[in-house]
Amino acid sequence: MNQTTTPARASRITSEVDFARDGKQVGFLRLPHSVHRSAYGWIPIPVACVRNGAGPTVLLMAGNHGDEYEGQIAHAKLLRQLEAKDVRGTLIFLTSANFPAADAGMRTSPIDGGNLNRSFPGDPDGGPTAQIAWYIENVLLPQCDYVLDLHSGGSSLMYVPSANCQRATDPERMRRSLELLQAFAAPVSYVTDAAQGGDQTLTAAARRQGVVHLGTELAGGGTVTLAALRAAEQGVRRVLQRVGVLADSVPADPPPPTRLLQVRGPTYFVYAAERGFFEPLVELGEEVAAGQQAGLIHSHDTPWREPAVALFQRAGVVICKRVPCRTERGDCLFHLGSTYEA
Template identity: 40%
Template sequence: MAKKSESSRVSTDIRYDKDGKQVSYLRVPNSRDNSGWGTLLMPIAVIKNGKGPTVLFTGGNHGDEYEGPVALLKLIRALEAKAIKGRVIVIPGLNFPALMAGTRLSPIDGRNMNRAFPGERAGTITQVIAHYVQTQILPMVDAAYDLHSGGYSMFMTPSVMIHYLPNKKQMAATVEAMKAFRAPVGLVIEELDTEGMLDTAVENMGKVFVGAELGGGAVLTPETIAITEAGIRNVLIHFGMAKGKPETAPWRGRRESLVMETPDIGCFSMAMDDGLYEPFLELRDTVAEGQKLGQIHYPQAPERTPLVVRAGTSGVLYCRRAPGRIEKGDTLAVLAKPSKTW
C-alpha cells in the first residue's frame, strides 16, 4: 500500500528504512485531459544494508542527458544489498516526463527541474517532484551525485563539478567526493545562476553535492558510459559502502583526473550574432588568449565575412557548442585552467 504523506502530494510504497533492494515508483498526481485520475509513475530504487552513509544518485534532471539514466538503470539491476553497507537511493529520471520526451525541460509544464528547487507542494508537476525530493529525500542523504551531461546544445569534457562553499569542512568533504569519482576533469566552478538548483538545495543543508557533466550532444558514447559507471563504483568505495579498488576510466586514450577551474569571465565565450558556427578546436585542446575558437557564418549573406570568435583567456577547451545553428547569446565555448588550489 502506498503511503500517503501529509507533507507531499507524491506517494510511494518504498520504505526508505527497510533493508534489501526495492525497485518501485514515486506516484506523482498527473490529472490531465485523457486521464482524469492519472498518475506519473517515476522509477526509484532503494538498496540498503544496515547502517552506513546514504548516497543519492539522480539522472535525467534534464531529459536530453543520457549517461546518468543509462548508468543508473544498469546500477539498479546490478547492485544487490549484500554488496553494500548503508543505503543507495537511485532516481534515474528526475524530470521523468522530460526524459521520456527527450527534451531538456518538462513537456507537461515547460519547467526546468534544476530551477525548481525547493519546489512547491501545490505547484506544477516539476515543482511537486522537486518538493518531494527536497522535503522527503534530501533530509536522509549524506551525499548527492546529480548526473548531467551537455544535452542537445553542448559537448562537455566528461567531468564532475562542485561549487566554492564558504564552510571549510563541507568544502573539503565535497572536494574529496569530487575527486573520488575519478572523472577526466573535476571542475570547481562559480555559477552565476544557482537559484532553484538541486545543487543549492543540498549545499544549503550542509551536505555533500557533486554534479556531473558526462558527455553531450544528446548522444551516448561507450567511453562516457564507462566513465559514469566507474565513477559510481568509485563513489561507493569512497564512502566505505562497497569494497574494491577505485579505477580511472580512459577518455580519448588517457587515464587522468585533473582538477580545473574557470577563474574569469574570459573562460566563457558566447555568440555575438546569429548564424552557423564552425568550431576550430576539439575538447581538451590547449588554447592561447586571443586564439581563434571558431567562426560564425551568415547563411543568408554568402559574401559577408564570417565573425571570428576568439578566446578571452588561455586554457583548455572544456565545453563547446554542439549544434551548428546558433543564436546570439548561445554559449560557444568554455575554457578551464588547471587548479592551483585544489
C-alpha cells in the same frame, strides 16, 4: 545522515518505496496529474532503494535533464547489479528525475516547460517540475549524506568527460568534495565558483540541506560514448566505496589520473553574438590563449557577409563546445577551465 526538520508543507507526491526498510525495492513516485485522458491519473517517476542497516545514505540522481543519457544508463545498470548485501547503508536511485523530460528525450518538461535544475526549491502545489523539485529538496535530500548528480552536455553541448563540485567556504566541506572528485577520477575534474542556475539548482538545494554534492558533465551531444559511460560507471562505484556505502567486494577499477581545473566566472564562457552557422576553430582538450579566435558564425541568409568572430576572453583548456551547427545569439559555444587554485 542530515537531520533537517521536515517542512510543514507536505508534498503531493507519494512513494511506493519505503526508504526506511531494509532490502531492495523498486517502484514509482506517484505525481498526481489530471489531464483529459486521465482525470485522476499520476506520472510514474521510477525510484528504487537498496538498504542494508546503518551507514551513509546516498541519492544517485540522473535525468535532471531528460536529454542527458549517460547518467541514466549508468545508474540503471548499477541498480540492476546490486543487492542489499552489497550495501552498507542506503542507496536511493532516481534515475530519471524529471521523468516527463526524460520520457520525451528533452532538456525540459514537455508538460510545463520546466527545467528541473532551475526549479529548486520548488513548490509542493505547483506544476509537475516544481513538485518534483520540492520532493527532492524537502523529502529525499534530508535523508541523505551525499548526492551524485550525473549530467552531460545533452543535445546542445559536448564535454570532455568531467566531474565537478562547487567551491565551499567551509574547509571541511571543500576537503570532502575534492576527495570525491579524486575518487570519481574523470579525465577532467573542475571546481566552480557558482552554479549556472544560482540558488535554483540541485547544487544549491544540497547545500541548503547540508548534503555533499558531486556533479558530472559526461560528454553529451545527444548520444552516449563508451568512454563517458565507462567513466560514469567506474566513477560512481569508486565514490560509493570511498564514502563507505558500497562493499569492497563490488569491483571498481583503480582511479586513473584526473586533471583538476576551475571555472571562475563569465570570462570562462564564449557566446554567439549573431545567429547563423557555427564553425568551431578549436577542439575539446585544446589549450587556448586570451584573444584567440574560438569560432565563426556564418550568416546563411546573407552569405556575402563576412562571418562574425567569437573570441576567447582568457587562456585555458577547452572542456566544452557546442554541437549543433545552427546557432542563435546568446547560445554558449565553448567554456574553459584553468588550473585549480585553492
